Amino acid sequence: MNRRDLDFILYEVENVEALCQTERYQHCDRPTFDAALDTAHQLAHSHFHQYNAKGDRHPPQYCQETDTLTLLPEHVAAHRAYSDAGFLTTSMDAEVGGSQMPVAVSGAVGLHFSSANAGFSAHFALNVGAAKILQHHGTDEQRAHVLPKLLSGEWCGTMCLSETHAGSSLTDIRTTAHPQPDGTYKIRGNKMWITAAENNFGGTIAHMGISLFLVPKHALSFSEEGVSLGDRPASSSAWAGATGGATGHLVGEPNQGLHCMFIMMNELRFQVGLGGVGPALAGYLYSLQYARQRTQGRSPLCRDPSTPMVPIIEHSDVKRMLLLQKAYVEGALGLCMYTAGVIDALATTADAAARSDKLLLLELLTPVVKAWPSEWCLEANKWAMQVLGGYGYTQDFPLEQLYRDARPNMIYEGTSGALDLLGRKANSHAYLTMTGHTAVAWQWLRQGTAARRGLLRLEAEGGDASADDEAFYRGKLHTMQWFTRQELSKTEGMAQLLCSLDDTNVSMRGNWF
Amino acid sequence: MNRRDLDFILYEVENVEALCQTERYQHCDRPTFDAALDTAHQLAHSHFHQYNAKGDRHPPQYCQETDTLTLLPEHVAAHRAYSDAGFLTTSMDAEVGGSQMPVAVSGAVGLHFSSANAGFSAHFALNVGAAKILQHHGTDEQRAHVLPKLLSGEWCGTMCLSETHAGSSLTDIRTTAHPQPDGTYKIRGNKMWITAAENNFGGTIAHMGISLFLVPKHALSFSEEGVSLGDRPASSSAWAGATGGATGHLVGEPNQGLHCMFIMMNELRFQVGLGGVGPALAGYLYSLQYARQRTQGRSPLCRDPSTPMVPIIEHSDVKRMLLLQKAYVEGALGLCMYTAGVIDALATTADAAARSDKLLLLELLTPVVKAWPSEWCLEANKWAMQVLGGYGYTQDFPLEQLYRDARPNMIYEGTSGALDLLGRKANSHAYLTMTGHTAVAWQWLRQGTAARRGLLRLEAEGGDASADDEAFYRGKLHTMQWFTRQELSKTEGMAQLLCSLDDTNVSMRGNWF
């Protein structure tokens, strides 16, 4: 974790402190935020980072006889420690017992965990999502009995949408619900890919589907979890409804499930975007440290083999790989934090016109904040691995796992290809990339402006105790320049291509491949 | 394998048959080539593709007590079958017992194996490389005794350059050789990353280093092989010289080793490029077949959920992912085959001026043919995985392994960043990409021209028995259009950036990161 950068983005770019003036966040101040970040830092290190590789080598074990799934004891302990530290409630309303912190701060807390252990930390967002749905759509009883258990981590939340034959196409799911005389429903069907669908954290698992039903886990049976490229500790499972159907409790109105679910999905899309930043940040920092230590070759101007080799960070192509990572990772983080700021502004603004503007902006940003970091932070991970040369390819170094764990971000919560940018389905990917590159360049401009402000401040203060700060700000300005010249410049070609209405794609026929 | 495409590139684009008019290849004709490709197809399927996933799940086992490495029995059998089919000699001169086929044809043979099992087929090129070095630089005794064993597959060849502290920087290796009274040398040092350094194929392993020494394996001790992201069956090993030094036999002149080695390295760089095409081709064909079968969603114009879902190949974003793969994979294959053609032309041309032109071209193409397919075929694999959605991420489908196995191509035989394009070290990656994109667009132009010729021929022939051929040619023209519009167009921006002499990269300082 680069705390200096996180502080910069939170306080110097986004000015999160200003939120403490609003009614919603008046109980907060910078020390509150800093304390949360400090705790997150410690916990992420002691309970998550330490067992990242171990979790990858020891995926959850399913036992057919007892129909139980056993996770690494260290991960069970991590789940408990995270819950006990109150991190499941960071962004929840005080009304339901939450700490009611800005989304930007709870996102920054989350980043510590996704960069320490992307595979195992993904499931927490599902608890929070489920809790938010219950808060807004649950019955009094559900709010009284289920909500506190989700927020204490005693119970787990899942999102049960996908079925084997229907992933992107949610209108085609086949699970059915039949009303029973006692007001409950019988749920029949099969689900697949359900993150955290089974675990041994202790409590019940609350499954949520469409319409929105709360289904306690003991009513279901599970099949063995699949083995995937990465994210091994996430224990995605297939589940099959018990014979005769499982008992479900309706949440909200019938047939409004997808609507309620979108509360969870939009929040999750933001989380997936930010989650994509996690492993890329870890990879960037690791490869940076490696590049400072590994010596290899000499300057192109030096032909004397008896001189010592130089740290590879001095080779211009290694600088390229580091700059590219810094530009993608810190740019993506900026975009996520800006989006969090929009969500926070919505939560603190009553003015109708301002709200409708922000809502429109959020609608535009949501697919971008999901898709862009998922794709470009994966690209960053590819180059982090490359900085280590052959070593990056081995399990003795963390890079290859990061590269695997970063991959599903492009898939879950809506594949990039099926995401909808203001209704554009043709050339959707090109629109997403162009919009994403432009939005990230804009974030770099904001970071550059803040860095310039910082430099002016240092100048005014005088003294050279601030050498580190000066280097930090200069690095920001330089990376802004890199992103503008090397990446933003590509959007011109993308725009021309989109304006030309190139239809090579659409007019390609299936039998021409 | 798409044999139609391979035939197209070999016979309609490269006109490999014309080589049969030259003295060197007068013993060949199209049936000779076709027979080799047919056998390769069968063998690749029965002995390589079948055990691709199994080899990945069961990497070679090292036993400390007996100091032996045990490979999957199926892989040992595959090694034997490949050798027995004579594929180690396809491109070797008749003078040393080879089939003396054009490099383009032996490359096409090799493609069958790299697409069937990238991890296990990489080591064959090392035998061939070692054999070529011995043919040109070996003593009569080495040629008489070692060469035939390498070509029969009884012995294995390796390339022992890398050491832990020196990968890119070969001038810094520490292994030493001391001449002995009997004319042999004592070799002392440690090597790492040596593909096929240990195996249980049966015979001896001939290690080659710098100066160039032939070191029989029994003189060395091995440490346990590392576990890597992919390419598991390749059994890269670290080796340490036996105490007191191992006995080495000099090949060629002292201190000329790196020069001799470059024969092997240039050939290997071409092979690595072509090897990168293998998994990408497999991924493309698999995802294409999947996209034709998997149904999901409906046309954007259809709002009726009671209509059946459509095959995903009908969605424009899926077409994008398939077109992009086709453009990268078949374009890269074209580039490799064109390069093979240049090597073949050199082997059949005596004219000094023509040779010097071709040599210059080859010098330009060699880094490009290594680097471009390594990078862009990996990109193709990323999108192949994406076509399968969540399924692409699981071990039940072959995509995730392809994605892992394709990764080291960017690393071995010179990382992309350390490759030298006509001496350009600064911005080398940007030069490589721009040159690569331009060279591949040129190959697409050649393929498009051949496709147009094909269509005219079909028209002249009349009849509709040729519907498949017509679709094939139209697909080629359409993909040429895609590559030109979507990819070649990017080179303009790249060129502008290079011309602007942007130095953001070089001027970035280590402490600004």
Ligand SMILES: Cc1cc2nc3c(=O)[nH]c(=O)nc-3n(C[C@H](O)[C@H](O)[C@H](O)COP(=O)(O)OP(=O)(O)OC[C@H]3O[C@@H](n4cnc5c(N)ncnc54)[C@H](O)[C@@H]3O)c2cc1C
């Ligand atoms: C690690 C992991 C964890 C997951 N966790 C959960 C979870 O907790 N809960 C849950 O409900 N699901 C979960 N999923 C499932 C995930 O949401 C789906 O995999 C995803 O929605 C894609 O569905 P699919 O796999 O069926 O692919 P498909 O829908 O079959 O898509 C295949 C390809 O077709 C494309 N495509 C499909 N339809 C269209 C269209 N209309 N337009 C353009 N392109 C299209 C897609 O972009 C994709 O490239 C998880 C998946 C993974 C890998």
Ligand SMILES: Cc1cc2nc3c(=O)[nH]c(=O)nc-3n(C[C@H](O)[C@H](O)[C@H](O)COP(=O)(O)OP(=O)(O)OC[C@H]3O[C@@H](n4cnc5c(N)ncnc54)[C@H](O)[C@@H]3O)c2cc1C
């Ligand atoms: C699967 C596998 C199989 C292999 N098989 C063999 C084999 O059979 N025989 C063998 O000898 N080796 C083999 N290798 C080793 C391989 O060739 C080296 O890993 C590679 O040359 C890089 O060296 P390195 O790993 O020490 O990285 P380093 O040289 O430490 O490079 C680290 C990073 O610095 C960059 N860099 C280094 N120097 C420069 C420079 N001067 N300018 C710009 N950038 C620079 C590199 O591009 C890289 O990104 C294998 C490697 C792998 C992964």
